Amino acid sequence: MSATVTRTIDRLDRTAAPPARPGWRRTLGPDLGASLVVFLVALPLCVGVAVASGVPAELGIVTGIVGGIVVGLLPGSTMQVSGPAAGLTVLVADAVAKHGLAALGLIVLGAGLLQILLGALRCGTLFRAISPAVVQGMLAGIGLVLILGQLYPLLGGRQPVGTWDKIAGLPGLLGSALTTTPGLSALAVGALTLVVLTQWRRAPKRLRVVPGVLVGVVTSAVVALLAGLDVQRIQVGDLLREIQLPDFSLLDAGILGSALVFALVSSAESLFSAAAVDRMHSGPRTRYNPELIAQGVGNTLCGLLGALPMTAVIVRSAANVQAGARTRAARVLHGVWLLLFVALLPGLLAYLPTAVLAALLVHAGWKLLGVRGVAAMLRADRAEGAILLLTAGLILATDLLTGTLAGLLAAVLKTAWDVSHLSVQVTPHGPEDEVVVLRGNATFLRLPRLLAVLEGLPLTKHVRLDLRGLRHLDQACEQAIEHWAARHQATGLDVEVVKE
Numbered sequence: 001m002s003a004t005v006t007r008t009i010d011r012l013d014r015t016a017a018p019p020a021r022p023g024w025r026r027t028l029g030p031d032l033g034a035s036l037v038v039f040l041v042a043l044p045l046c047v048g049v050a051v052a053s054g055v056p057a058e059l060g061i062v063t064g065i066v067g068g069i070v071v072g073l074l075p076g077s078t079m080q081v082s083g084p085a086a087g088l089t090v091l092v093a094d095a096v097a098k099h100g101l102a103a104l105g106l107i108v109l110g111a112g113l114l115q116i117l118l119g120a121l122r123c124g125t126l127f128r129a130i131s132p133a134v135v136q137g138m139l140a141g142i143g144l145v146l147i148l149g150q151l152y153p154l155l156g157g158r159q160p161v162g163t164w165d166k167i168a169g170l171p172g173l174l175g176s177a178l179t180t181t182p183g184l185s186a187l188a189v190g191a192l193t194l195v196v197l198t199q200w201r202r203a204p205k206r207l208r209v210v211p212g213v214l215v216g217v218v219t220s221a222v223v224a225l226l227a228g229l230d231v232q233r234i235q236v237g238d239l240l241r242e243i244q245l246p247d248f249s250l251l252d253a254g255i256l257g258s259a260l261v262f263a264l265v266s267s268a269e270s271l272f273s274a275a276a277v278d279r280m281h282s283g284p285r286t287r288y289n290p291e292l293i294a295q296g297v298g299n300t301l302c303g304l305l306g307a308l309p310m311t312a313v314i315v316r317s318a319a320n321v322q323a324g325a326r327t328r329a330a331r332v333l334h335g336v337w338l339l340l341f342v343a344l345l346p347g348l349l350a351y352l353p354t355a356v357l358a359a360l361l362v363h364a365g366w367k368l369l370g371v372r373g374v375a376a377m378l379r380a381d382r383a384e385g386a387i388l389l390l391t392a393g394l395i396l397a398t399d400l401l402t403g404t405l406a407g408l409l410a411a412v413l414k415t416a417w418d419v420s421h422l423s424v425q426v427t428p429h430g431p432e433d434e435v436v437v438l439r440g441n442a443t444f445l446r447l448p449r450l451l452a453v454l455e456g457l458p459l460t461k462h463v464r465l466d467l468r469g470l471r472h473l474d475q476a477c478e479q480a481i482e483h484w485a486a487r488h489q490a491t492g493l494d495v496e497v498v499k500e
Contacts, residue, residue, distance in 0.1 A: 031325055031333065032330075033323060034325035035332075035333030037211055037320075037323040038316050038323065039341075040213070041319045042064050042083055043338065044356075045086070045213070045313075046064040046083055047061065047357060049084040049088075051354060052361050053089045053093050054096050058238075058242040058342070059307045060307075061239070061338055062305055062307040063083055064335065065338045066302050067083040067335065068332060068336070069332055071298040074298075075287065076292070077286040077291050077294075079280070079317060079321050080331070081313060081320050082310050082313065084313075085269060086368065087139070087265075088262075088308070089149075090399075091261065098258075100250075103255055105245065106251060106303065107262055107303070107309075108299050110256065111260075112263075112295075112300030114263035115296030118267065118296070119293035119296060120289075124289035124290075131384075131407075131411035132384070133391070136370060137390065137407050138391055139368045139369075140368065140388065140391075141391060141392035143364075143369035145395065146361055147369070150358040150359075150365065151362065153358035156177055156182045156186030156231070156232070157177070163397065181230055185224070185231045188229070189229060189231055189353050189356055190358060191359075193219075196215055196220070220359075221356060231354070232353065232354045234349050234352045234357070235350070243305045265404075269311040269312070270291065271288055271291065271292065274291055280318060283326075295310065295311065316334075390403075391406065416443070419441060420440075422438065422443075422446040424450060432462055434458065434462065434463045436453070436457070436463065436466065442470055442474065443474045443476070444477065447477055450480065450481075454481075455484070459488070462494040463493070467499050468500065
C-alpha cells in the first residue's frame, strides 16, 4: 500500500463523522439479548482456551472480562467482541513452556504496550497489506497444531509436549481410547459435543436462538454427570488467587521477542477479524488505528493481571451480530455477565469435562484450517498454494513465528519474481547487425537469463542493445550490461547501448 493511500485512509479515519446513534431505549432490548448469547458462547471458550494453553482456567475468564468491559467501552469497533482466542493457544503454550507461567503477564504486558505504540503511529491499516496465502497458511497451521494437541484430552489421554511426539503417540492414543474406560468415556462425551455442535444448525429456527456451543456443552456435561462417566473435569480455583502482577526481574531478550510475536499475531488476528465482521453488518465500520490501541489497552491490563492475551474473536463477534446487537453495549454487558458468573456461580465450571472443551477447540481448529479455502487456493494459483502449505507446514513442524516469517519471505520473493518480468528479443538486421530489445523490469532475479542471451550473441556482429522499453533497470543488471559491453568493446567489436 502506498504512503499516499495510507495517509488518505488515516485522514478519513480521523475526520469521518460518527453515524447517528439510535436512542438507547430502542437498542437496550436487542443489546441485552445479544449480550446473553455472547456470554453463553464466550464462557466455555474462555475456559477451553486457557486449559489448552496450559494455564489455570480462571485466567481465560479474566481476559474475557477485560475484553468485554474495558475493550468494549473503547472506540474502534462496535460489533467486535474481544477475549482469549483459540489462535493464540499455540503461542501461549510455547511461551509458558519456555519462560514459565510467571513470565506470561510480562509478555502480555509488553505486547499490549507495543500495540498501543503501533496504533499511535497509525500502523493499523498496514496489517491489511499481508498476502492472503500467508494469512490462510497461518490460520491453517494454527488449526493443525490446535487439532493435534486437543485430540489427546478429547480421547482421554495425556498430551505430549513436542509436535513429533504428538504425532507418534496417535496410534497408542487411539488404542487407549477404544480399550479403556476413561478413554471410551472421554470419546463418548467429546463425540456427543461435536455432533450437537455441528448439527444444531439443522434444528428448527426458533430453537437456534440458543447458541449451538451452549447446547453442546450443557448436553454433554449433563449426560456425563447423569451417567456417572469416569472423565476428567475442569479444576476451578479462586479467581483472585490466580491473578498476579508481572515480575519485571524476569525480563530478558527472550521475553521481549515473545512480546513482539504476541503483539504482531494478536494485532493481525484482531484486524483480520474486523474486516470479516464489518462484512456481516451495516453499522459503523471499524476504525483500525483506534481498534489497535483498544486491543493494546486490553492486553496491557491483562498483562498487569497475569492473564491470557486477547484478540478480537470472530466466533463471539459473529454471534454478537447474528443475535441482533445494535451498539457496543452488547459486548460490554457480556463482560459484566462473565464477571457476575465468576463471582456468584464459579462452582458450575467444575462439572465441565475437559473432553467437552477439547471438542470445542477441535471444532475451532477445523474452522481455522479451512479445508475448502485451502483447496480453492491450490486450484486457483499453485504458487500461492505452495506459500500457504509452506507456512502451515513450518508452523506445525517448528513454531508460529518461524512458519509465518518463512511464509512472508516466500510471498515477497514471489511478488518480486512476478513484477520482474523481462522480455529479451533478439532480431537480426542484415548479415552484420544484431538488435537486442529489452522490455519490462530488469532485476537481479532475471539476470541469469539476460546474461545467457547476451553471451550467446555472435562475436562477429555489430550489436545494438535497446533499453528504452525497460520500466526498471536495477543496479545489478545495469552493471552486468556495462561489463558485457566493455568486455566486447575491448576486443574490437562494436557495441551500442541505447538508453533514451
